[in-house]
Amino acid sequence: MNFINLFKVAVRAIASNKFRSFLSMLGIIIGVGAVIVMMAIGQGSKNSIKETISSMGTNMIMIRPGGGMMGGIRMDPSAMQTLKVEDYEAILKDKYYVTYVSPQVTASGQVIYGANNASTTMYGESAEYLDINQRSVEDGEMFTEEDIKKAAKVCVVGKSVVDNLFPNGGDPVGKTIRFKSIPFRIIGVLKSKGYNAMGMDQDDLILAPYSTVMKRIQAQTYFNSINCSAISEEYSDDAIEELTQILRTTHKIKEGEEDNFSINSQQEIMETMNSTMDMVTLILVVAAAFSLLVAGIGIMNIMLVSVSERTKEIGLRMSVGATGLDISNQFLLESIMISLTGGILGVSFGWLLSTAASSLFGLPTSVPLWSVILSFIVCVIIGVGFGYFPARKAAQMDPIEALRYE
Amino acid sequence: MEDNRKVVIELQNVKRNFQVGSEVVHALRGVSFKIYEGEFVTIMGTSGSGKSTLLNQLGCLDTPTSGEYYLDGVSVRTMKRRQRAHLRNRKIGFVFQNYNLLPKTTALDNVVLPLMYNSEYSAKMRKEAAIEALKAVGLEDRMYHKSNQMSGGQMQRVAIARALVNNPAVILADEATGNLDTRTSYEVLVLFQKLHAQGRTIIFVTHNPEIAQYSSRNIVLRDGKVREDVQNPNIQSAAEALAKLPAPQDD
Numbered sequence: 001m002n003f004i005n006l007f008k009v010a011v012r013a014i015a016s017n018k019f020r021s022f023l024s025m026l027g028i029i030i031g032v033g034a035v036i037v038m039m040a041i042g043q044g045s046k047n048s049i050k051e052t053i054s055s056m057g058t059n060m061i062m063i064r065p066g067g068g069m070m071g072g073i074r075m076d077p078s079a080m081q082t083l084k085v086e087d088y089e090a091i092l093k094d095k096y097y098v099t100y101v102s103p104q105v106t107a108s109g110q111v112i113y114g115a116n117n118a119s120t121t122m123y124g125e126s127a128e129y130l131d132i133n134q135r136s137v138e139d140g141e142m143f144t145e146e147d148i149k150k151a152a153k154v155c156v157v158g159k160s161v162v163d164n165l166f167p168n169g170g171d172p173v174g175k176t177i178r179f180k181s182i183p184f185r186i187i188g189v190l191k192s193k194g195y196n197a198m199g200m201d202q203d204d205l206i207l208a209p210y211s212t213v214m215k216r217i218q219a220q221t222y223f224n225s226i227n228c229s230a231i232s233e234e235y236s237d238d239a240i241e242e243l244t245q246i247l248r249t250t251h252k253i254k255e256g257e258e259d260n261f262s263i264n265s266q267q268e269i270m271e272t273m274n275s276t277m278d279m280v281t282l283i284l285v286v287a288a289a290f291s292l293l294v295a296g297i298g299i300m301n302i303m304l305v306s307v308s309e310r311t312k313e314i315g316l317r318m319s320v321g322a323t324g325l326d327i328s329n330q331f332l333l334e335s336i337m338i339s340l341t342g343g344i345l346g347v348s349f350g351w352l353l354s355t356a357a358s359s360l361f362g363l364p365t366s367v368p369l370w371s372v373i374l375s376f377i378v379c380v381i382i383g384v385g386f387g388y389f390p391a392r393k394a395a396q397m398d399p400i401e402a403l404r405y406e
Numbered sequence: 407m408e409d410n411r412k413v414v415i416e417l418q419n420v421k422r423n424f425q426v427g428s429e430v431v432h433a434l435r436g437v438s439f440k441i442y443e444g445e446f447v448t449i450m451g452t453s454g455s456g457k458s459t460l461l462n463q464l465g466c467l468d469t470p471t472s473g474e475y476y477l478d479g480v481s482v483r484t485m486k487r488r489q490r491a492h493l494r495n496r497k498i499g500f501v502f503q504n505y506n507l508l509p510k511t512t513a514l515d516n517v518v519l520p521l522m523y524n525s526e527y528s529a530k531m532r533k534e535a536a537i538e539a540l541k542a543v544g545l546e547d548r549m550y551h552k553s554n555q556m557s558g559g560q561m562q563r564v565a566i567a568r569a570l571v572n573n574p575a576v577i578l579a580d581e582a583t584g585n586l587d588t589r590t591s592y593e594v595l596v597l598f599q600k601l602h603a604q605g606r607t608i609i610f611v612t613h614n615p616e617i618a619q620y621s622s623r624n625i626v627l628r629d630g631k632v633r634e635d636v637q638n639p640n641i642q643s644a645a646e647a648l649a650k651l652p653a654p655q656d657d
Contacts, residue, residue, distance in 0.1 A: 004529075005522050016510055316506045317465065320520035320568070321495020323488045399467050403502070 006326075010334040013306070014341075016349070021338055024302040027295025028382070029349055032375045034288035036350025037357070039371040042281025044354075044364035046274055049264025052196040053108025053270045057134050058233045061098070061240060061265040063226040063247070081222040082251065084259045088226060092248045094153050097239035099231055100128035103223040105213040109180040111161065111206065118164035122179055122206040124213025132229045140173040140188030151211040155179075156188040179206060184217055236265040292378065295342070296386040297334035303335050303390035314394050315402025328395035336380055343379030347372050411442040411477075414575050414607050415464065421475035423458050433459040435630035441576070441609065446602040448618045449611045451627035451653065454469035458580075462609045465498055465578050466490040467508040478575045499569025503581035507553040513540060513564045513655065516551045520572045520580050536624055539567040543597060559590035566597060570606075577601070579610045583617070595620050619645050 015020045065082040088103045095101065105124035112115055123129070127142050143154050155177075157165075162172050172186050184206070193202040214220055230239035240263050247261055307314070314327055354365040418621075422434040428577060433456045441447055451457040462468040463475055464483050467490075475482045476499055482490065499520075507516045516534040521527045527535070540546050543563040553561060562582060569577050578596070583591035599620060602608055618624040619642040626634035 004526060008524075012511075259481060275532070312506065313508060316502075317519070317523075318491065319465065319500050319506075321491050321523040321572075323491040323523075325488075326491075326523060402463050403467075403506070 005120060006333050009330055010337050013330075013334050014337060017306070020302060023218070023343035024299050025251065025338055027298040028339050028379060029346040030294065031288060031292035031295045032058075032343050032346025032379065033350035033353060034291055035285055035375060036347055036371060037353050037365075038284035038288050040367045041357070042277060042284065043368045043371075044358065044366040045173060046277050047366055048364040049273050049277065050270060052391075053266055053273075055134065055193070055196075057132060058266055058270075059230040061228045061230055061236065061243065061263060062134055062266075063228070063243060063261055063263050065222070065225070065261055066341040072323060081220075083223040084221065085223075085224055087247055087250050088223070090246050091226070091228070091243065094246050095228075095242065097231055097235045097242045098228045100295060102126040102129040102132055102133045102227050103210045104225045104227055105220070106224050107180065107213055107217045109217075111163040111165065111177055113175065113177040115166045116167060118161065120158075120161055120204050120206060122208055122213060122215075122217065124208055124210035126210060129207060129227070130235060132227050135193065136190040136191045137188040139171070140186070140322050143207075146208040146215050151215050152209060153184050153212060153216065154187045154208065155184040155209040156190055157186055158190050158205045159192040160187055160201050160204040162350035167222055180217055184208060229338060230265070233267065236267050240265060242378045292382065294344060296339075296382040299335055299338055299382065300386035300390060302338075303331060303387055304393070305324055306334070307331060307390045307394045308396075311397065311402050313403040314397050315399050315405065318397070318399035319403060324395035327397075328391040331391035331394050332384060332387045335390070336383030339379045339383035339386075340376065343376050346379075347375055363392045364365055411444070413440050414443050414445075414478055415439075415441040415520075416474075417463075418474040418476075420460075420463060420470045420475055422456075422463065422502075423471045434463070434470070437627075437630070437632055438473075439625060439632060439635060441607065443607050444602075444605045445623055446598065446608045446621040447610065447623045447625060448621040449609060449625045449627065449632075450613065450615060450618060452613060455627040456630040457611050457613075457627050459630075461578065461580055464576075465500060466494050471588075491523075495520060496572065497498055497575040499572065499574040499577040501562070501565050501569045501577065501579040501582045501586040505553075505558075505565045505585075507561055507564060507568075510552055510554060511628045512550050513545060513556070513567075516553060516564050516618040517571050519568060524572065536546070536567070536569050539571040542570055543567045544603075553563075557590075557591055557632060558586050562586060562590075562594050563597065566594070568602075570601070576607045578607060579608065581612055581614075582610065583612070583614070588597055589648070589654060592644050592651065594647035594649055599644050620647075 063083065065080045080137065083102075083103070088101065091098065091101050104127045107122045107124070109119065111120050124167070126148060127144065130136060130142060137156055140156070142156055143152065147150075147154050157172065157177075165177060166172050172189060174186065176183050176185050178184070190207070196202055210223070228239065228243065230236045243263055244259065248259065251260060253259065317327060352368050354367055357363045358365040415436050417440075420434055420437045422433070424431045424433055434588055437456075449457055449460065459468070463470060466477065466485070469483050469485065469490075473483070477493065480493065482493070485493065508519065514533070514536050517539050518532050518629060521532040521535060537546065537549065543566050545560065545563050548556065548560065551560075553564070556564065564644065566582075582598075583594050586594060595617065598608055598610065602622070610617060619638065621638060622641055623637050624634070625632055
């Protein structure tokens with residue numbers, strides 16, 4: 001029997017048992033739907049991580065004190081104090097693959113203006129912070145080299161800090177706020193950047209000259225980290241190499257000894273996060289895939305019922321000239337169609353669900369095309385795999401027995 | 407007896423044994439006969455006489471344990487399942503006692519069925535052939551009725567049309583009137599006689615001795631052997647018998 005005829009026969013068989021066919025499809029619908037939703041969430045999260053990181057600058061490089069944190073073994077507190085002003089100056093002097101450099105000193109605490117207060121983080125930076133992090137000052141201006149030299153008590157604030165301290169509006173530029181009881185004059189307001197993928201408010205911060213934070217607030221002689229930017233993304237590795245050499249020299253680390261600092265590019269961080277995300281997605285998808293296995297068994301079950309219910313029909317078809325192959329193809333196609341129709345409905349269902357999830361709960365989702373194609377392929381495989389046994393059973397029937405079957 | 411007619415079916419000492427547990431059952435113990443083109447043969451026998459086994463042999467649903475069976479000159483004994491399916495498709499039309507129509511399917515689609523397994527027929531040719539066959543059984547106005555909307559007699563006529571549609575060498579009827587009332591049985595017999603008159607070869611297996619008088623030849627089986635094989639010189643008309651029946655009562 002040719003394919004078109006087989007197709008018609010299969011459609012008719014499914015249509016004559018609509019409810020039953022639908023029930024056996026339901027397993028596939030739910031299974032495929034679940035897989036699609038999981039993949040959509042996984043892909044969506046990856047996309048939004050990528051977005052966040054590239055909005056932070058894909059060519060960003062972070063230098064942290066301490067070595068490679070081998071399972072948290074390196075516990076010596078002095079190891080965390082290795083990044084000094086000399087390192088910063090050495091980098092400024094010798095950099096080639098690195099464009100911008102900004103040391104970072106952080107301090108958390110209470111900020112007060114009049115009767116309003118909020119807790120926030122102060123970042124001591126150089127002016128190049130803006131270039132590294134792709135930010136800009138909206139009102140007023142950034143502090144200068146001069147401010148850094150003088151350890152001036154000036155700051156640039158984020159929008160959330162402004163909202164917290166000036167709930168009634170008014171121009172914050174020129175006002176003096178107190179951070180950890182030290183007065184700072186606001187000289188600029190950062191352009192808003194919103195929340196990142198990890199849910200961090202990127203506007204809840206105060207920028208000040210690193211020298212000010214080091215001397216006047218933290219009273220420390222080391223940096224928490226140094227952030228740089230490579231000339232471009234492609235030169236990240238060269239920049240890391242260069243920075244490593246500079247720091248090993250200034251730290252006087254001998255050949256064969258381990259670094260007492262660690263350098264990560266944004267690139268690497270993104271890769272790590274992606275592979276974590278991939279792992280989580282994989283686990284979810286595998287769980288969902290098990291439901292597809294169960295759905296396949298459901299199809300096999302219904303096909304076996306269908307074969308034994310239609311024993312007489314099989315006998316008749318054989319008596320008018322159907323070969324075993326014809327019969328087996330008929331049932332195989334029927335199971336593929338149940339499974340594939342279930343797959344199509346499942347993909348639609350999954351797509352609807354992920355769209356709903358992103359519009360109702362703000363979950364970042366994106367249905368990757370390959371997951372749709374993969375679902376269809378898997379459905380065909382399920383149809384063939386679980387339809388094969390019932391189809392073979394039908395094909396091997398003895399026409400005489402089948403005709404006599406009541 | 408010199409005979410120039412074409413042989414459609416030839417059995418040579420056909421035996422069929424079945425293994426039932428440790429015992430061997432001899433269903434056919436050496437059956438030989440020839441059936442010529444255009445004959446209307448009834449094969450009779452009580453249950454256990456081997457007539458079902460013989461029918462399965464004639465219909466190429468089974469193969470003999472020994473002996474030879476030639477259908478239209480082709481030896482069936484050594485054929486594989488697949489080849490026999492092909493042979494059934496081209497050479498044989500079955501009519502069953504319980505009609506065996508596809509459920510919830512129109513008369514036309516039922517009749518088309520054998521041609522679905524014949525790649526030489528296009529969809530258009532199939533439909534034309536099916537309409538032709540339905541006309542031959544007088545159901546051209548019921549082509550699109552579904553099998554569950556028809557009476558027993560109508561269903562059996564659809565089944566006969568299905569047996570005709572592939573223009574077979576032989577029509578094999580298995581108790582084709584067994585499920586029908588007297589009047590409808592005669593109607594079906596009238597149809598078989600009409601097909602016989604058109605030159606079709608028909609084999610009608612039945613346990614009902616009355617049917618023999620409407621056929622041209624009668625073979626009686628007993629205990630797996632041919633007991634009697636006689637020509638019927640005086641074929642009765644089923645149409646006349648039908649006319650003599652009391653008019654159907656409307657109630």
